[in-house]
Structures are given as structure tokens and as C-alpha cells.
Amino acid sequence: DAGITQSPRYKITETGRQVTLMCHQTWSHSYMFWYRQDLGHGLRLIYYSAAADITDKGEVPDGYVVSRSKTENFPLTLESATRSQTSVYFCASSARWVTSYEQYFGPGTRLTVT
Amino acid sequence: TQLLEQSPQFLSIQEGENLTVYCNSSSVFSSLQWYRQEPGEGPVLLVTVVTGGEVKKLKRLTFQFGDARKDSSLHITAAQPGDTGLYLCAGFLFGNEKLTFGTGTRLTIIP
Numbered sequence: 001d002a003g004i005t006q007s008p009r010y011k012i013t014e015t016g017r018q019v020t021l022m023c024h025q026t027w028s029h030s031y032m033f034w035y036r037q038d039l040g041h042g043l044r045l046i047y048y049s050a051a052a053d054i055t056d057k058g059e060v061p062d063g064y065v066v067s068r069s070k071t072e073n074f075p076l077t078l079e080s081a082t083r084s085q086t087s088v089y090f091c092a093s094s095a096r097w098v099t100s101y102e103q104y105f106g107p108g109t110r111l112t113v114t
Numbered sequence: 115t116q117l118l119e120q121s122p123q124f125l126s127i128q129e130g131e132n133l134t135v136y137c138n139s140s141s142v143f144s145s146l147q148w149y150r151q152e153p154g155e156g157p158v159l160l161v162t163v164v165t166g167g168e169v170k171k172l173k174r175l176t177f178q179f180g181d182a183r184k185d186s187s188l189h190i191t192a193a194q195p196g197d198t199g200l201y202l203c204a205g206f207l208f209g210n211e212k213l214t215f216g217t218g219t220r221l222t223i224i225p
Contacts, residue, residue, distance in 0.1 A: 004156075035215075042118075042202060042215040043157070058212065090156050102147075103213065105156025 006106040023091030032074040036087040118216035137203035146205040
């Protein structure tokens with residue numbers, strides 16, 4: 001199906017474990033983003049990518065790693081999960097990144113770190 | 115410090131009533147967007163406003179961008195249960211390509 005998908009939708013992991021959240025889009029959008037959503041903070045940008053092999057930090061990058069070897073995939077890895085990383089994670093994509101362009105969001109991954 | 119403050123944080127009203135949600139900042143934005151998010155889903159764009167003072171209408175929803183480009187409002191006329199959701203404003207600061215989100219307003223329309 002066309003669109004942007006995330007997997008898994010729900011994940012429970014233990015402190016210290018590595019976990020990877022997957023994001024896949026079928027529009028061939030150049031730009032992809034990872035956000036986390038927490039009560040009282042809204043959505044905060046973790047990392048973004050302008051194209052394959054081009055990534056950059058957002059507002060809250062510490063503890064996260066991204067890669068983008070293919071245009072359609074943008075995985076987010078928590079190298080050693082901490083309880084403060086319990087959150088809902090959203091992946092988004094955009095055809096262009098100018099100030100009036102729409103970002104399309106995936107359905108989110110709810111991550112709990114115990 | 116949150117760059118974009120939304121008020122109220124929670125709003126619960128009866129079907130048929132009117133309401134206004136506010137998005138305020140001390141910073142100037144080149145454009146501002148409004149998204150609606152339903153439970154278990156990602157945000158979906160409703161509108162983008164780019165000119166100070168601009169007003170856009172989407173059926174019963176009216177969006178306004180402040181003259182000074184520091185604030186915006188969303189007015190809903192004759193609210194319906196289908197309007198229930200989390201409303202997020204988001205803006206692009208001048209000279210900054212990153213989209214900054216507000217804290218959100220959780221709206222519940224009671225049938």
C-alpha cells in the first residue's frame with residue numbers, strides 16, 4: 001500500500017537494550033524525519049534526512065542513531081534504551097522542505113522502556 | 115521553554131457550540147501550519163498560513179495568522195463529534211528550516 005508505514009507499532013524493551021524502529025515510505029520523498037511525542041512537549045524533532053546518506057540532528061538527538069541507505073527507509077536506533085526514551089515515535093516525510101510544504105506522518109510507534 | 119504555546123490545553127464542549135484555540139509565540143514565523151491528530155494515528159495537515167493577517171477557511175474551521183506573524187487561531191463553528199482530536203500548531207521560524215510544534219490542544223465534542 002502507498003504511504004508511510006512504521007514498525008513495530010508497539011514495543012516494550014528493557015533498559016540498556018538496543019532497539020530499532022523502522023520507517024518506510026512509498027512516495028520517493030526526499031526528506032524524512034523522526035519525532036518523539038510526549039505530554040507537555042508536543043512533537044520534537046530527533047533527526048532528519050534530506051536524501052539517502054544525508055542525515056542531521058534535530059532538537060533532541062542524544063541517545064539515537066539514524067541511517068538512510070535507501071530513499072524509502074529511515075530506521076531509528078536507540079543504542080542503549082533508557083526510561084526517558086519511553087515515548088511515541090513518529091516518522092514523517094516531505095517532497096520538499098520549504099516552509100509551506102506538508103509533512104506526511106506515519107501512524108507512530110509506542111515504545112515503553114522498563 | 116516551549117516556543118509555541120497553545121491554549122487551552124484541554125477543551126470539552128457540547129455539540130453545536132463554537133470554540134477558538136490559540137497558538138502564541140514571542141518569535142516571528144515565516145509560516146504556520148495546523149494539524150489534527152486522532153488517537154493511534156499521526157498528525158494530518160489541515161492548513162498552512164503564510165501571510166501576516168491571512169485568514170483561511172476549511173468548511174466550519176477558520177484559521178487566522180496574526181498580523182505580526184507571532185500567533186494564530188483556529189475557530190470552529192457549530193462543533194461536531196467528528197472534530198474531536200488533538201490540534202497542533204507548527205511553525206517555521208525565519209532562517210530555520212525545522213518545523214517547531216506547539217504543545218497541542220485536546221478537543222472533545224460531546225454529542
